[in-house]
Amino acid sequence: MGQASRQISIDLQRLRIDGIATTSSELHRPTSISDSENAALAYDKAYSRFRAMPPADRGVFISAFRAISSGGKLTSSDEAAARGALRDFRPVKNELRQAGELPGFDFKRKWDLGPMMLLPDCANASMTSRALLLEAKFDSEDGAPLESLKSLDILAKSAAHIMKEPLILALCVAGRIESSVWKQLGEILDKFGDRKPVLDACRQVVEDLGPPNDIRHILGGEIVFLRAAAERLSSLEFRQLLEGYSNDPSNPYDPPLSVRLSSYNVVRKTFEARALHTWCELANRLPADSTDYAAINRAFNFVWEKHNRDQGWQNALFKAMFDSLNSTGEVMAKYEAQRRIILCAIDALRSRLTRGRCPDRLVSSGTTALDPFTNKPLAFVPYADGFMIYSFGPNGKDDSGDPVGTTWTTLPTDDLPFTYP
Numbered sequence: 001m002g003q004a005s006r007q008i009s010i011d012l013q014r015l016r017i018d019g020i021a022t023t024s025s026e027l028h029r030p031t032s033i034s035d036s037e038n039a040a041l042a043y044d045k046a047y048s049r050f051r052a053m054p055p056a057d058r059g060v061f062i063s064a065f066r067a068i069s070s071g072g073k074l075t076s077s078d079e080a081a082a083r084g085a086l087r088d089f090r091p092v093k094n095e096l097r098q099a100g101e102l103p104g105f106d107f108k109r110k111w112d113l114g115p116m117m118l119l120p121d122c123a124n125a126s127m128t129s130r131a132l133l134l135e136a137k138f139d140s141e142d143g144a145p146l147e148s149l150k151s152l153d154i155l156a157k158s159a160a161h162i163m164k165e166p167l168i169l170a171l172c173v174a175g176r177i178e179s180s181v182w183k184q185l186g187e188i189l190d191k192f193g194d195r196k197p198v199l200d201a202c203r204q205v206v207e208d209l210g211p212p213n214d215i216r217h218i219l220g221g222e223i224v225f226l227r228a229a230a231e232r233l234s235s236l237e238f239r240q241l242l243e244g245y246s247n248d249p250s251n252p253y254d255p256p257l258s259v260r261l262s263s264y265n266v267v268r269k270t271f272e273a274r275a276l277h278t279w280c281e282l283a284n285r286l287p288a289d290s291t292d293y294a295a296i297n298r299a300f301n302f303v304w305e306k307h308n309r310d311q312g313w314q315n316a317l318f319k320a321m322f323d324s325l326n327s328t329g330e331v332m333a334k335y336e337a338q339r340r341i342i343l344c345a346i347d348a349l350r351s352r353l354t355r356g357r358c359p360d361r362l363v364s365s366g367t368t369a370l371d372p373f374t375n376k377p378l379a380f381v382p383y384a385d386g387f388m389i390y391s392f393g394p395n396g397k398d399d400s401g402d403p404v405g406t407t408w409t410t411l412p413t414d415d416l417p418f419t420y421p
Contacts, residue, residue: 021220033104042099100157114228166221230272293372300329390417
């Protein structure tokens with residue numbers, strides 16, 4: 001236990017030097033946000049109103065959104081039901097819009113509860129986003145792109161607020177919302193990209209989304225969460241972790257008898273020390289530039305691969321809590337790639353309006369024109385009266401704009417393309 005405690009003390013000091021929070025008080029410094037300026041409280045009010053809607057309406061949003069997302073079409077009766085439910089949704093939409101205008105964001109989380117801390121707002125945000133995306137799609141199909149973009153802007157501000165939460169879960173929830181926003185923005189640009197007001201409104205949505213949160217802020221929240229989990233998980237739960245780990249036939253390592261007979265505190269400290277050291281190693285590999293997403297992705301991949309090879313029983317807690325670690329850097333880079341691609345597409349379409357023809361190269365400059373996965377310019381392919389802009393994606397290779405699963409070859413492709421028209 002003494003060695004584990006010393007390692008914990010060393011790693012905590014290293015993290016603090018890097019400016020990463022290690023306690024709930026460091027993570028949540030006192031702010032001057034009044035309740036009237038706190039978007040989180042306003043979102044809670046909107047979510048309560050949404051939950052009070054008839055279950056049938058909420059069910060319509062789920063089924064209709066699922067059908068459209070999978071590329072299907074709604075029957076006339078299903079579309080009529082969805083449009084009727086959206087009329088009932090308008091009071092919720094107004095409250096979400098008002099919440100998005102507020103500057104502050106603080107759900108007043110009880111971080112010291114660790115895994116017992118509830119996060120109902122993440123599920124509520126996902127549910128309301130389906131209704132907003134559904135309305136945005138209907139408005140676009142009805143020839144009202146500016147109305148569609150108003151719904152997308154509410155979503156953009158909501159996702160940007162969620163991204164402020166120092167948790168990987170919040171990053172993933174915001175990332176899913178944003179991916180749907182990017183897709184809808186692409187469809188609007190494809191249909192209405194020859195209209196300046198539409199281009200201006202699209203840019204506003206992208207600006208309101210903004211870039212991903214600083215990964216060090218997110219890391220601080222995960223560390224505080226981890227330490228609270230290590231303190232609060234009962235001796236029985238730790239014993240179950242050990243037993244599950246030792247009974248796993250794929251695991252060549254077995255906790256020795258001395259470990260099984262050790263006191264709860266000894267095992268708990270050992271778990272905490274190993275998990276905290278993994279986070280500390282990740283922090284040490286992060287680039288100084290918080291916008292270098294290629295380096296952030298490499299850091300996550302390296303630590304994940306090393307952690308995944310660690311079959312020692314000491315790693316059981318980290319494996320139980322953070323098995324999605326390998327996707328975090330990729331989620332951030334994908335989000336930023338899609339954001340930059342849309343910005344470059346808007347710039348290209350503005351150029352088309354001015355010059356009367358599509359450009360034959362990227363007209364954007366600076367960081368906006370760089371692929372987050374390679375730190376090199378995004379790929380641009382001109383057509384007769386159109387273009388394709390794409391990122392090389394997680395594999396960092398030029399797959400000629402082929403996204404996942406569409407290439408004729410047997411090799412995996414993962415480019416992120418935008419094509420106009």
